[in-house]
Amino acid sequence: MGLPDARGHFGQYGGRFVPEALVAALDELDDAFRKAWLDEAFHAELDALLRDYSGRPTPLTPAPALARAFGVREVLLKREDLNHTGSHKINNVLGQALLTKRMGKARVIAETGAGQHGVATATAAALLDLECVVYMGEEDTQRQALNVARMQLLGAEVVPVRTGSRTLKDAINEAMRDWVTNVATTHYLLGTVAGPAPFPEMVREFHRVIGKEARQQCLDRGGLPDAVVACIGGGSNAIGIFYDFLDDTEVALYGFEAAGDGIDTGRHAATLTAGSVGVLHGTRSYLLQDENGQTQASHSISAGLDYPGVGPEHAWLRDSGRVVYEGVTDTEAMAAFELCCRAEGIIPAIESAHAVAGARRLGERLGPEATILINLSGRGDKDVSTAAQYFGLGAV
């Protein structure tokens, strides 16, 4: 593969579309990342944190009830939900937080949608003694109130963003404005494989641990899966599990985006399925935009997938055909959410429930001999009130 190129391009995608004021900081980050990546001491420190603090390696859990329901031989869940803080986000956060220390910066800022990246960042900031400010769309602070409280308990300042659609897109705008103002002292700890180079590559490298572990765990059980499945918002958990399977051409890779109320309703976040090529938040990729290049609002029951852009490497993988991207509606995701709870005793994040729903669809296509590996990217504690409301449950 060897992508991105030296300027951060994945084919026509990626690159750096930023104010000149940020270029020096991106160069500094790029340099710090590449030096650290070649430094055994950095890897030793990061690996120790991933093992002793986050609890890696995460297990691979067979899900026989899901397998029966989907009509396949085996469903395997990569349990990123069992990481400390409850999702895969901590993998990247610990890496970037260590880089922040190496760059001699004392403050981190982050955007968050569902709050999982914000919680992970607040956690690492507490651990490594960094000042932490998290930008979160006001709509998301309401639907993910539990995570707001968690971030505050961890000592972070949570800033509700009241501009634009008041969701993740606007939180990123506000974080960028903070960064361009405070770049000398502050690292922008971006939470997904989007944004200007080197973020898409760097965040991918920090999440590759998911796929490396899962691939080996599959081999230890007897062989590679027929399909690997992940949900896609910005695409960090997906690239993390896909990357080390890219050369295994016999393994099909599927990314499931949020189709919200349905792609034909226009109320969705299915960027790769229904978007077009453009530039947003520092990178060229697919995005939801109108004919004047204005970003369109996305919609999803899942705050973490409610983003009108997607990482540039996914755009590249879409065009190459190596990964197939499809939409999963709110209804399909919530049915899968319920099934996962009842049948396996695992409450998934609603984001991850999109991957479970996608696997259900694949079961019909792949048939009874298939093994499907699902990246269960996060746990659903944060979604309990959304789910209770959706299913009409009693007060919780």
Place this chain on the structure above:
Amino acid sequence: MSRLQEAFAAARAEDRALLIGYMPAGFPTWVDAVAVVSAMVENGVDVVEIGLPYSDPLMDGPVIQAAADQALAHGTTVADVLRTVEAIAATGAPTLIMSYWNPIERYGVDRFAKELAAAGGAGVITPDIIPEEADAWVSATDDALIDRVFLVAPSSPQERIEQVAQISNGFVYAASTMGVTGTRTSVSVDARALVARTREVTSQPVCVGLGVSTPEQAAEVGRYADGVIVGSAFVRLVLDAESPSQAAAGVAELAAGMAAALRTARRGGQA
């Protein structure tokens, strides 16, 4: 000589900095924006920057964000922006568009440059594209014979300032401070140093923007820069105005005050 070059030459002959005024198209409405900008031009603004309202203006502070939101709320399109340019350029003032990159790319890079030229526009300021990503933009603007203005920032190392200056034409935009647009109580000391560093590598005019909001600040910057760019201070007057005529009157007064301050700035005028 391009119209921008002529404007700089004329200002230089009067030993003063150019006054560049910014206003988003379609704000508060298409018609009122033209009236407000005309008032700026009639009262001493030499060069006009018409903002192309964008949904995700990450270099803009709350004032310009609010204006862009209003313009977008009533459906301002790229075609409306071009019509605004045409109306303003007809006043004789060199007129630039200030636009984030995505609307240009979406419209079609060559098409955008050609249609701006056809509307009488002088060039485009692009705050979120850097020379490394600008190959298509360089050819399009060269073909259309319009100027392309890139930004330098206080954080830019010298070799990047050189790279930006080489690719820019018309002038180089020096961001006075690290941050987003908006009025500030003082203009950063970084601005003077950045202009000096930019002059080391280019003979092009260097204009300073971000945070210039009073005639006193304009005069201070006008002593060392070739142009002074004023945005949020004008936009705020329009946001706060109770009627279009009040908006135009407020903008006219500020423009006149700034223009007067610039005329005396280099002759020991009070800062």
